[in-house]
Amino acid sequence: MKMVAKKHYSIREIYRITYDAARTRRFMAGTNLGRDKQFTERIMLAVTEVNGCELCSYAHTRFALEAGLSDAEIRSLLGGLSEGVPDHQIPAIAFAQHYADTGGHPDSAAWQNILDVYGEDEALSVLAAARIMMWGNAVGIPLSSLRSRLKGAADPGSGLGYEVATILGSTVVTPFALLQALVSVKRRAAVAPAASKDVVAGR
Incomplete structure:
Protein backbone atom coordinates (compact mmCIF):
# COMPACT_ATOMS: atom_id res chain seq x y z
CA MET A 1 0.00 0.00 0.00
CA LYS A 2 1.34 3.42 -0.99
CA MET A 3 2.21 5.68 1.94
CA VAL A 4 0.95 9.25 1.71
CA ALA A 5 2.87 12.13 3.31
CA LYS A 6 1.12 13.36 6.43
CA LYS A 7 3.53 16.17 7.25
CA HIS A 8 5.55 18.58 5.11
CA TYR A 9 8.41 20.27 6.94
CA SER A 10 9.81 23.69 6.16
CA ILE A 11 13.52 24.33 5.62
CA ARG A 12 13.66 26.00 9.02
CA GLU A 13 12.12 22.92 10.64
CA ILE A 14 14.51 20.65 8.74
CA TYR A 15 17.42 22.71 10.10
CA ARG A 16 16.22 22.14 13.68
CA ILE A 17 15.49 18.46 13.08
CA THR A 18 18.96 17.96 11.58
CA CYS A 53 7.55 9.16 4.30
CA GLU A 54 7.20 6.69 1.43
CA LEU A 55 10.93 6.31 0.72
CA CYS A 56 11.67 5.74 4.40
CA SER A 57 8.90 3.16 4.67
CA TYR A 58 10.43 1.20 1.78
CA ALA A 59 13.95 1.37 3.19
CA HIS A 60 13.08 0.55 6.79
CA THR A 61 10.70 -2.22 5.83
CA ARG A 62 13.69 -3.90 4.21
CA PHE A 63 15.93 -3.16 7.20
CA ALA A 64 13.26 -4.49 9.58
CA LEU A 65 12.90 -7.71 7.60
CA GLU A 66 16.67 -8.14 7.64
CA ALA A 67 16.62 -7.59 11.41
CA GLY A 68 14.05 -10.39 11.79
CA LEU A 69 10.72 -8.58 12.18
CA SER A 70 7.74 -10.37 10.67
CA ASP A 71 5.64 -9.00 7.82
CA ALA A 72 2.68 -8.81 10.18
CA GLU A 73 4.52 -6.71 12.76
CA ILE A 74 5.87 -4.36 10.10
CA ARG A 75 2.38 -3.85 8.69
CA SER A 76 1.11 -3.21 12.21
CA LEU A 77 3.76 -0.56 12.93
CA LEU A 78 3.18 1.13 9.57
CA GLY A 79 -0.50 1.15 10.47
CA GLY A 80 0.14 3.01 13.73
CA LEU A 81 -0.34 -0.08 15.91
CA SER A 82 2.00 -2.07 18.15
CA GLU A 83 0.87 -5.66 17.69
CA GLY A 84 3.80 -8.01 18.21
CA VAL A 85 5.96 -5.42 19.93
CA PRO A 86 7.53 -6.76 23.15
CA ASP A 87 5.88 -5.25 26.22
CA HIS A 88 9.06 -3.59 27.48
CA GLN A 89 9.45 -1.73 24.17
CA ILE A 90 5.90 -0.38 23.94
CA PRO A 91 6.62 2.78 26.02
CA ALA A 92 9.48 3.63 23.64
CA ILE A 93 7.30 3.09 20.57
CA ALA A 94 4.54 5.25 22.06
CA PHE A 95 7.04 8.00 22.87
CA ALA A 96 8.50 7.90 19.36
CA GLN A 97 5.02 8.24 17.87
CA HIS A 98 4.25 11.14 20.21
CA TYR A 99 7.59 12.77 19.41
CA ALA A 100 6.88 12.67 15.69
CA ASP A 101 3.26 13.74 16.11
CA THR A 102 4.34 16.85 18.01
CA GLY A 103 7.03 17.72 15.47
CA GLY A 104 9.80 17.02 17.95
CA HIS A 105 8.24 18.85 20.90
CA PRO A 106 6.82 16.14 23.21
CA ASP A 107 5.26 17.19 26.46
CA SER A 108 7.35 16.97 29.61
CA ALA A 109 5.26 14.15 31.08
CA ALA A 110 5.95 11.92 28.09
CA TRP A 111 9.69 12.51 28.35
CA GLN A 112 9.67 12.01 32.11
CA ASN A 113 7.84 8.72 31.65
CA ILE A 114 10.59 7.45 29.33
CA LEU A 115 13.20 8.49 31.89
CA ASP A 116 11.30 6.64 34.61
CA VAL A 117 10.79 3.49 32.54
CA TYR A 118 14.25 3.14 30.98
CA GLY A 119 16.64 5.30 32.94
CA GLU A 120 18.67 8.16 31.51
CA ASP A 121 20.99 6.27 29.15
CA GLU A 122 18.30 4.19 27.47
CA ALA A 123 15.86 7.13 27.38
CA LEU A 124 18.44 9.19 25.51
CA SER A 125 18.98 6.33 23.06
CA VAL A 126 15.22 6.20 22.39
CA LEU A 127 15.26 9.96 21.83
CA ALA A 128 18.22 9.61 19.48
CA ALA A 129 16.51 6.94 17.37
CA ALA A 130 13.35 9.03 17.10
CA ARG A 131 15.31 12.14 16.12
CA ILE A 132 17.39 10.29 13.51
CA MET A 133 14.24 8.97 11.87
CA MET A 134 12.61 12.40 12.05
CA TRP A 135 15.54 13.71 10.03
CA GLY A 136 15.20 10.90 7.51
CA ASN A 137 11.48 11.60 7.15
CA ALA A 138 11.87 15.39 6.94
CA VAL A 139 14.29 15.20 4.02
CA GLY A 140 12.70 12.07 2.55
CA ILE A 141 9.16 13.41 2.23
CA PRO A 142 9.91 16.04 -0.45
CA LEU A 143 12.03 13.46 -2.29
CA SER A 144 9.16 10.98 -2.12
CA SER A 145 6.70 13.60 -3.34
CA LEU A 146 8.91 14.61 -6.24
CA ARG A 147 9.45 10.96 -7.17
CA SER A 148 5.71 10.36 -7.17
CA ARG A 149 5.14 13.51 -9.24
CA LEU A 150 7.59 12.32 -11.89
CA LYS A 151 5.67 9.04 -12.01
CA GLY A 152 2.41 10.91 -12.62
CA ALA A 153 0.98 10.52 -9.12
CA ALA A 154 1.59 13.89 -7.45
CA ASP A 155 1.20 14.23 -3.69
CA PRO A 156 -2.02 16.25 -3.23
CA GLY A 157 -0.58 17.95 -0.16
CA SER A 158 2.59 19.06 -1.88
CA GLY A 159 3.68 21.26 -4.78
CA LEU A 160 6.56 21.19 -7.22
CA GLY A 161 7.92 24.46 -5.84
CA TYR A 162 7.94 23.12 -2.29
CA GLU A 163 9.60 19.88 -3.32
CA VAL A 164 12.42 21.48 -5.31
CA ALA A 165 13.00 24.34 -2.86
CA THR A 166 13.02 22.01 0.15
CA ILE A 167 15.36 19.48 -1.43
CA LEU A 168 17.81 22.21 -2.46
CA GLY A 169 17.36 24.19 0.75
CA SER A 170 17.94 21.22 3.02
CA THR A 171 21.16 20.48 1.14
CA VAL A 172 22.34 24.03 1.85
CA VAL A 173 21.39 24.22 5.52
CA THR A 174 22.53 20.72 6.56
CA PRO A 175 26.26 21.56 6.92
CA PHE A 176 25.41 24.55 9.12
CA ALA A 177 23.09 22.46 11.30
CA LEU A 178 25.80 19.82 11.68
CA LEU A 179 28.37 22.48 12.62
CA GLN A 180 26.02 23.94 15.21
CA ALA A 181 25.41 20.44 16.59
CA LEU A 182 29.15 19.86 16.91
CA VAL A 183 29.56 23.11 18.83
CA SER A 184 26.61 22.14 21.02
CA VAL A 185 28.23 18.82 21.89
CA LYS A 186 31.53 20.52 22.71
CA ARG A 187 29.72 22.94 25.00
CA ARG A 188 27.77 20.09 26.64
CA ALA A 189 24.45 21.75 25.88
CA ALA A 190 21.21 20.15 27.01
CA VAL A 191 19.75 17.57 24.62
CA ALA A 192 16.34 16.76 26.10
CA PRO A 193 13.19 17.73 24.16
CA ALA A 194 12.53 21.47 24.19
CA ALA A 195 9.11 21.12 25.79
CA SER A 196 10.51 19.25 28.78
CA LYS A 197 10.88 20.98 32.10
CA ASP A 198 13.30 18.36 33.39
CA VAL A 199 16.24 18.90 31.04
CA VAL A 200 18.94 16.26 30.88
CA ALA A 201 22.36 17.84 30.53
CA GLY A 202 24.48 16.95 27.54
CA ARG A 203 27.50 14.76 28.18
Missing part, protein backbone atom coordinates in the same frame (compact mmCIF):
# COMPACT_ATOMS: atom_id res chain seq x y z
CA TYR A 19 20.56 19.76 14.50
CA ASP A 20 18.66 17.69 17.07
CA ALA A 21 19.44 14.39 15.33
CA ALA A 22 23.14 15.17 14.95
CA ARG A 23 23.71 16.19 18.55
CA THR A 24 21.79 13.22 19.96
CA ARG A 25 23.02 10.40 17.72
CA ARG A 26 25.95 9.53 19.98
CA PHE A 27 23.63 8.35 22.74
CA MET A 28 22.73 5.18 20.84
CA ALA A 29 26.25 3.79 21.16
CA GLY A 30 26.67 1.11 23.80
CA THR A 31 23.01 0.96 24.85
CA ASN A 32 20.54 -1.91 24.60
CA LEU A 33 18.69 -0.02 21.87
CA GLY A 34 21.90 0.61 19.97
CA ARG A 35 22.66 -3.13 19.99
CA ASP A 36 19.11 -4.29 19.28
CA LYS A 37 18.39 -3.81 15.57
CA GLN A 38 14.79 -4.97 15.93
CA PHE A 39 14.10 -2.41 18.66
CA THR A 40 15.71 0.31 16.55
CA GLU A 41 13.67 -0.56 13.47
CA ARG A 42 10.43 -0.61 15.46
CA ILE A 43 11.08 3.00 16.48
CA MET A 44 12.04 3.95 12.92
CA LEU A 45 8.86 2.44 11.48
CA ALA A 46 6.70 4.03 14.18
CA VAL A 47 8.07 7.51 13.44
CA THR A 48 7.79 6.97 9.70
CA GLU A 49 4.12 6.02 10.04
CA VAL A 50 3.35 9.30 11.78
CA ASN A 51 5.15 11.43 9.19
CA GLY A 52 4.23 9.38 6.14
